Amino acid sequence: MATLEIRDLHVSVEAEKGPREILRGVDLTVKQGETHAIMGPNGSGKSTLAYSLAGHPKYTVTGGTVTLDGEDVLAMSVDERARAGVFLAMQYPVEVPGVSVSNFLRTAATAIRGEAPKLRTWVKEVKEAMAALQMDPAFAERNVNEGFSGGEKKRHEILQLELLKPRIAILDETDSGLDVDALRIVSEGINRVREGGEVGTLLVTHYTRILRYIKPDYVHVFANGRIVESGGAELADKLEDEGYEAYVKGGASE
Amino acid sequence: MADVQNTTGSTTAGSIEVGTAGAGAQLAGPGTGRSAVASQPVDARVEAVASYDVADFPVPTGREENWRFTPLHRLRGLHDGTAEADGGVRVEVSAPAGVTQETVDRSDARVGRAGKPVDRIAAQAFSAFEKASVVSVPKETVLSEPIRISVHGEGGTAYGHQVIELGAFAEAVVVIEHTGDAVLGANVEYLVGDGAKLTVVSVQDWDATAVHAAQHTALVGRDASFKSVVVTFGGDLVRLHPRVVYGAPGGEAELYGLYFADAGQHLEHRLFIDHDTPHCRSNVAYKGALQGEESHAVWIGDVLIRAEAEGTDTYELNRNLVLTDGARVDSVPNLEIETGEIVGAGHASATGRFDDEQLFYLQARGIPADEARRLVVRGFFAELVQQIGLPDVQEKLLEKIDAELEATLA
Ligand SMILES: Nc1ncnc2c1ncn2[C@@H]1O[C@H](COP(=O)(O)OP(=O)(O)OP(=O)(O)O)[C@@H](O)[C@H]1O
Ligand SMILES: [Mg+2]
Numbered sequence: 082m083a084t085l086e087i088r089d090l091h092v093s094v095e096a097e098k099g100p101r102e103i104l105r106g107v108d109l110t111v112k113q114g115e116t117h118a119i120m121g122p123n124g125s126g127k128s129t130l131a132y133s134l135a136g137h138p139k140y141t142v143t144g145g146t147v148t149l150d151g152e153d154v155l156a157m158s159v160d161e162r163a164r165a166g167v168f169l170a171m172q173y174p175v176e177v178p179g180v181s182v183s184n185f186l187r188t189a190a191t192a193i194r195g196e197a198p199k200l201r202t203w204v205k206e207v208k209e210a211m212a213a214l215q216m217d218p219a220f221a222e223r224n225v226n227e228g229f230s231g232g233e234k235k236r237h238e239i240l241q242l243e244l245l246k247p248r249i250a251i252l253d254e255t256d257s258g259l260d261v262d263a264l265r266i267v268s269e270g271i272n273r274v275r276e277g278g279e280v281g282t283l284l285v286t287h288y289t290r291i292l293r294y295i296k297p298d299y300v301h302v303f304a305n306g307r308i309v310e311s312g313g314a315e316l317a318d319k320l321e322d323e324g325y326e327a328y329v330k331g332g333a334s335e
Numbered sequence: 336m337a338d339v340q341n342t343t344g345s346t347t348a349g350s351i352e353v354g355t356a357g358a359g360a361q362l363a364g365p366g367t368g369r370s371a372v373a374s375q376p377v378d379a380r381v382e383a384v385a386s387y388d389v390a391d392f393p394v395p396t397g398r399e400e401n402w403r404f405t406p407l408h409r410l411r412g413l414h415d416g417t418a419e420a421d422g423g424v425r426v427e428v429s430a431p432a433g434v435t436q437e438t439v440d441r442s443d444a445r446v447g448r449a450g451k452p453v454d455r456i457a458a459q460a461f462s463a464f465e466k467a468s469v470v471s472v473p474k475e476t477v478l479s480e481p482i483r484i485s486v487h488g489e490g491g492t493a494y495g496h497q498v499i500e501l502g503a504f505a506e507a508v509v510v511i512e513h514t515g516d517a518v519l520g521a522n523v524e525y526l527v528g529d530g531a532k533l534t535v536v537s538v539q540d541w542d543a544t545a546v547h548a549a550q551h552t553a554l555v556g557r558d559a560s561f562k563s564v565v566v567t568f569g570g571d572l573v574r575l576h577p578r579v580v581y582g583a584p585g586g587e588a589e590l591y592g593l594y595f596a597d598a599g600q601h602l603e604h605r606l607f608i609d610h611d612t613p614h615c616r617s618n619v620a621y622k623g624a625l626q627g628e629e630s631h632a633v634w635i636g637d638v639l640i641r642a643e644a645e646g647t648d649t650y651e652l653n654r655n656l657v658l659t660d661g662a663r664v665d666s667v668p669n670l671e672i673e674t675g676e677i678v679g680a681g682h683a684s685a686t687g688r689f690d691d692e693q694l695f696y697l698q699a700r701g702i703p704a705d706e707a708r709r710l711v712v713r714g715f716f717a718e719l720v721q722q723i724g725l726p727d728v729q730e731k732l733l734e735k736i737d738a739e740l741e742a743t744l745a
Contacts, residue, residue: 135699138691159698160707168699175696179714179721185697188710192701224714225696241700 083113083150083166083248083281085134090145092126092133100141103129105306107145111249111281118284118292118317121303122325127285128172130303131253134283135169136162149249164193166248170238170255172285177225182237183207185225186244193245210243214270231258239270250274251283256291268294289321304328385451387441389416389462392455401454404633404665406601409572411492411518411546413456420463423491424517428470430482434507435473438466445469445498449524449552450580453607457550457576460494460520467496470509474502474528481508488517488545495521501531503556508534508728514569516542525553527561529583534562536728538735541570543600550576555615557583564723565621566732567594567602568739574603581612584646588617591723593716593736596662597743598627605635606651610644619651622719624712625662626743636668636682645676655686656715658708658744709740 092104103126111117121127133140134147136159147154149165157165177185186207191197198206211218214236226234235255242250252271256264268291274280275295284295292300292314300316301308302325309328310316384391394415395402402414412418428436439446446467452458470482484497499509505528513519527533539547547570553561567573579588588608596602608617623632636651655664668682689711697707716736720729 137695158704159695160701160703163699163701171696171699175692177693177696177711177714179717180710185700185710188702188706189697189700192703192706224718245700 083279085109085111085154085167085249085281085283086146086148087134088146090130090133090147091143092129092140093143094129094140100143102143103140103306104133107307109301109308111283113248113281114278115299116275116282116284116295116297117299117301118286118297119301119303119308120286120289120317120320122329123287125303125329126306127287127303128253129306131169131172131251131283131285134162134167134251135159160192163247168242168245168247168250170235170242170250170252172253172257174226174229174234174238176227178227180225181222182225183221186221186241189241190244206244210240213243213273214240215266216240232260232263235259235267236263236270239267242274243270246274246277247280249281249283251285253285254287255284256286256288264291265294271295289317292317302328385453386458387447387451387461389455389458392458395455401605404631405574405603406572409546409601410456410548413459413518413520413546413548416459418492418518418520420465420493421491422493423489424493424495424519425485425487425489426468426495426497427485427487428468428482430470431478431480433473433476434478434482435471437469437471439469441467441496443467443469445500445524445526446496447524448498448526449554450578452522452550453578454550454576456520456548456574457522460522460549461496463494463520464496467498469498469500471500472502472505472507475504476502477506478508481510484509484511486511486513486517486519488513488515488519488541490516492518493520495519496523497521498524498526499533499535500526501528501533503528504530506532508725509536511535511537513537513539513541513545513547516545518546519549521547521549523549523551525551525561527553527555527559527586529556530558531556532560532562534564534725534728536564536566536732539565539567539570539573539575540735541573543569543571545570546572548572548574550578552578552580553588555579555581555586555588558585560587560589562589562723563591564728564732565590565592565594565604566735567592567604568735570600570602572601572603574601574605576605576607578606579608579617581610581615584612584614586612586615588615590617590619590621591719592621592623593719593732594621594623594632595739595743596623596625596630596632598661599629601631601633603633605633605637607637608639608649608651610638610640610647610649613644614646615644616647617649617651620719620722621652622654622656622716623664624656624658624715625664626658628661630662631665632663633665634667634684636684638670638680638682640670640672640674640677640680642673645674646678647674647680648678649680651682653684654715656689656712657686658689658712705744709744712744713737713740
């Protein structure tokens, strides 16, 4: 049973005038099969949390712990975290010129699974996953994220989610930049993975509209670098009606 | 100065639609290319000296414009007359049926036809070679298999002269491979007949101690097409001088290059395209990666559009990817335009550091750091290989690149 435990996590970034603390004591436990929505205003530190869990070198952990089934995630390199089952669908996926999607996917699947997938079943697997996300098969031969529209990039992230089958999926604003149709298609992809019951999901979002497709078990309000309120799905409805105003006053511009 | 010295993130780019006839140096600004062109007009260097006779060139001191990047002490005497030929370089040509091979004297009309040597080593090579090798593809002959030339150094010093001649409407692919250890000064001439299509892949895959300096001159005939792919991976010092001249209108030249400079290697490519004929095209794209202490890449791209060359269309690009500290790149594109009646002219040069965001993205998908690095560098080169437009050649090149990266980015 996969459990991600975040305890009193403090993270800073190197700013012009020295280190700046962004995360100020985050506590969160995500168990296999659960879906947690993290919602908060712009700049509250949601992406910082997501990137820190994945191990991005820009973020320095200054305090706290992160464990996956008791294993110290913070001690692992970026690729070790991924192989341990942590997956981050990025808010802004990176272009990798000259590397084709098909080569990239196969290399990643080989690394995660510990052996190269059998070519014939692999090709079929990729084809089906792409079809389910209504991606043109031609994308397989294009370079990773190069010239992809915002929505295409997000589909490509979810394609990887489906193929790499992580234990903990962190989805950073996967809904942003998607029109209604794309939002539905991408959400269905996320739900297919969730329905397997194997994955714990951390859904980072600014807006509530994706929660119409993906029902969270828990909703957490994120402000000024920490979780300031937690509740069930009904908390999202409250945010929908009232916005984040109640949470940001007094601290947003520190 | 115009060169990018040990700085990364620098970029120059520009394009020129129209210049003014007779206005002298028209520059492809903005960027660092500007000052260089202004202070060092291309033709000042071009017209300097060209001669078959080594005595017409003084021994370089290292202060000359065309020698200032080259570590002369590592040339093993190629530049000052002290490197004596001892025959320790083996050249083998294998060609499909229909191709003729000859060994000729320097008095043969084809020898030196593409152009004279323009620096002391090329002139030294011309003055010192014993016999020239001429490989000819008769007119209208279309080869289905490449001509292969293997130049293998057995620890010796040699001066060579190779002519590759395509008759009118002939089509051929030539692969020249340099391996082993050698001190080699050479001239290679490509005589591309009217309407002919020549693709040449020249691979410098020398041992780590080899020194190689050569001038490659292509004479492109009417409506002919010349495609060159230069791949420089191995050798202590490699200094190549690819040049293109046009014999008649309608010619097209595409010059692609890839290089990987590892610790201590000096890899220098000095290109010159002489647009002296109307309605010709040229496209240059060179990409290099560098890693390790004292790895040094020099790329000079000189393009001259002369007053009579109306209808010219040219573009040149150089990109460098710096993987570690301690590497040095000098990238100098120079574009000089003497006529306004052109289709287009532009250049771009950029030297950048390895992109850590790409590395992070790949690692976040479980790919170990060293493999991720290889993927990114492979991608950097693959982008250029994809443009070549010859699937067989592309596939072989990617294999070469993989082998090189396997060996150097472990
Ligand atoms: N290098 C940096 N220097 C200074 N501040 C930084 C740096 N990087 C990030 N920040 C700040 O950290 C804060 C949190 O950013 P983060 O991207 O985590 O927010 P977010 O909640 O994901 O916002 P959004 O909803 O816009 O995606 C922001 O105020 C941002 O400006
Ligand atoms: Mg964000």
